[in-house]
Amino acid sequence: MLRSMTEEEADSTRTGFLRRFSGLGSRVRSLLAGASCDTAERKQAEDKLRRTHDELEQLIQGGAAQLKAINETLQSQVVQRQRAEQALAEERNLLRGLIDNLPDRIYVRDRQCRYLNDNIAHAQFLGVSTPDSVVGKSAADFMPAAQAEQYEAVDRKIMESNQPLLNIEEVTTRSNGTRRWALTTKMPLHDARGNVVGIVGISRDITQRKETELVLAKQRSQLDALMDNIPDAIYFKDRQSRFTLINRAQADRFGLADPAQAAGKTDFDFFSKEHAQPAFDDEQELIRTGQPVVSKEEKETWPDGHETWVSTTKEPLRDQAGKIIGTFGISRDITAHKKSEDELKFAYAELESNRGKLIEALDNLKKSHEQLKAAQLQLIQAEKLQSVGRLAAGVAHEVKNPLAIIMLGLDYLASELGSKDATTLQVINDTQKALKRADSIVHGLLDFAVPRELDLHDGQINEVVDQSLQLLKHQLEMGHIVVVRELKNDLPMLHLDRVKTQQVFINLFLNAIQAMPNGGTLTIRTYTKHLDPNEARRDAGDRSAEHFRDGEMVVVAEVDDTGTGIPAEALAKVFDPFFTTKPAGQGTGLGLTVTQKIVELHGGSISVCNRPEGGVRITLIFRVRE
């Protein structure tokens, strides 16, 4: 096996050979110089030359062999070297490729913290395209000075201490403001003599992990805040219903200083069995079926006997594979609510028991209200009527004097001119009729206006009816009115002003006659009755009449006609002064007003309605004399 010749050995071989070859030359040159002397000498010289030549030949041959050996050795060495270099280059390329393809950032810095080498990941991190672009530069060329200074301080510390720094977390703020985290290991770089000539660093980007950690930390913090502050009790249990985690509120309910103290315990450790058992059963059922318990109201019984109420929701707790590994739940204390509910139920029951009384009271209140309303309306009406009355009296009195003058004047004219001219007499007659109409209106006003005392005597209503009919006999006949008298015998005596009561019936009969221009039936009905509560109350607010009493005996007179009736909208106004449904000139609008006034002066009441079968019914109610 050929030993590889060192460089020194090769140099020595080469030098020896050249030295020997150099002496041979000087001898050849001296032989050539003496050739010109003589033949002997020449022959001698030739022999010598021949020997020298042979010697030389031998030398050359020997040297050539040596050279050949050397050459072969050298060639072998060159080949070896080339192979070694090739292997080295391949190794370097492999290493380069390796570090360039590593996602971790790798970099080497000298003692002045200048980059000597780095990989692609590091170059890209610094924002350049190739690792060569970084060589010779410092961190400050790529990042804010403060940041660079921090890095270099760490590097210097490593170089000074000659100690590596392992797995430190570094945060870098990029020019765009984003932050990147890296897990970095830095170690001192030594030369062949062991001197520290720089540092080698390798940094792994852990930004995603850090961000995930931050998100998780934030979520954890929120969860902790929720667990610590929510007033509802939250708890997690394993498959055996042992607490694995409870929140602050639950710990407080259990009287635990630290929620961790509940770990491994069960409801049986805190509640009486009365509550713990059904709660346990619910949870085991939930674990078996996966069906949650939602808003279940539970009564909690505690060892000291006191009771609380909660609204509980429990859900299955699953692992990532979906397998149920326990339960978790939240319970809201509704004790106060339940108490209020119970009180409400009690109050409701009480209310229910008082409902009948309340309804009755309400009914009475309503009736009182209606009575008050009626009284108020009547008071208003009374005020109105009094005002109108005063006005009417004044007007009537003032109008009568001129009417008196006109009447006498017409009489005078009639006596002076009537006999001479028929037309003049007709004009005077027409004027006298108009005058009488005006006079009747003024009379009506006075009737309405002047409140007079009644001249009351015991009397029978039937007699007054008959007298009134008698007075109107002529008009009834002329109007083709059939009179039907349904007058009950033996009616009780009434306190009556005969004249005014007669005026009442005459007014009513005249109205009926006018309501039946083509004839009809006038029915007058009298009878006694006892007032029912509604009828008594109807007149309770009457201003002038004494109030009728419930069950009081009264005499009723009804006047029915078979006319066309009164329009519904006019019914409420028929007693209003100057309201009339009759054609102009046929009514003063005071008849029913005066009639009502007279009836009320008697302590009675009057009402009007349309009869279902047609026509109008006027109902008068008079108090029986006591």
Add this chain to the structure above:
Amino acid sequence: MITTITKRKILIIDDEPGFTHMVRLTLENTGFYDVREENKPLLALSTAHEFKPDLIFLDVLMPDMDGGDVAAKLKADPEFRNTPVVFLTATVPKREANSSGGLTSGGFLFLAKPVGIKELVKCIEDNLKPAQQR
């Protein structure tokens, strides 16, 4: 033989001159009455003394003195104690006057305004004896 009819003397006391004038005109127009008007109630008694009426028509509501007072003074005077006094008033409806027979609660006669000549004449004639019988 010519019969001379003595006209009846009628005094009308009312503060409304238009009315007294018309009463005078219509009554005198019949030819049977001599009428004197007095519009001031305070002068009623002196006018009556001077005129010596057979019948007096008297308004009720008048300024200064109402008809009731005037009537009381007349009735207190022996000369007029028997002279019929008829109230002519706008305060009482005709129906009441008729239904009460024309008498007030104090025994005075009364007529409700407005009143026609026939009513006036009837009232006068009903309350006075024939002139020849006086």
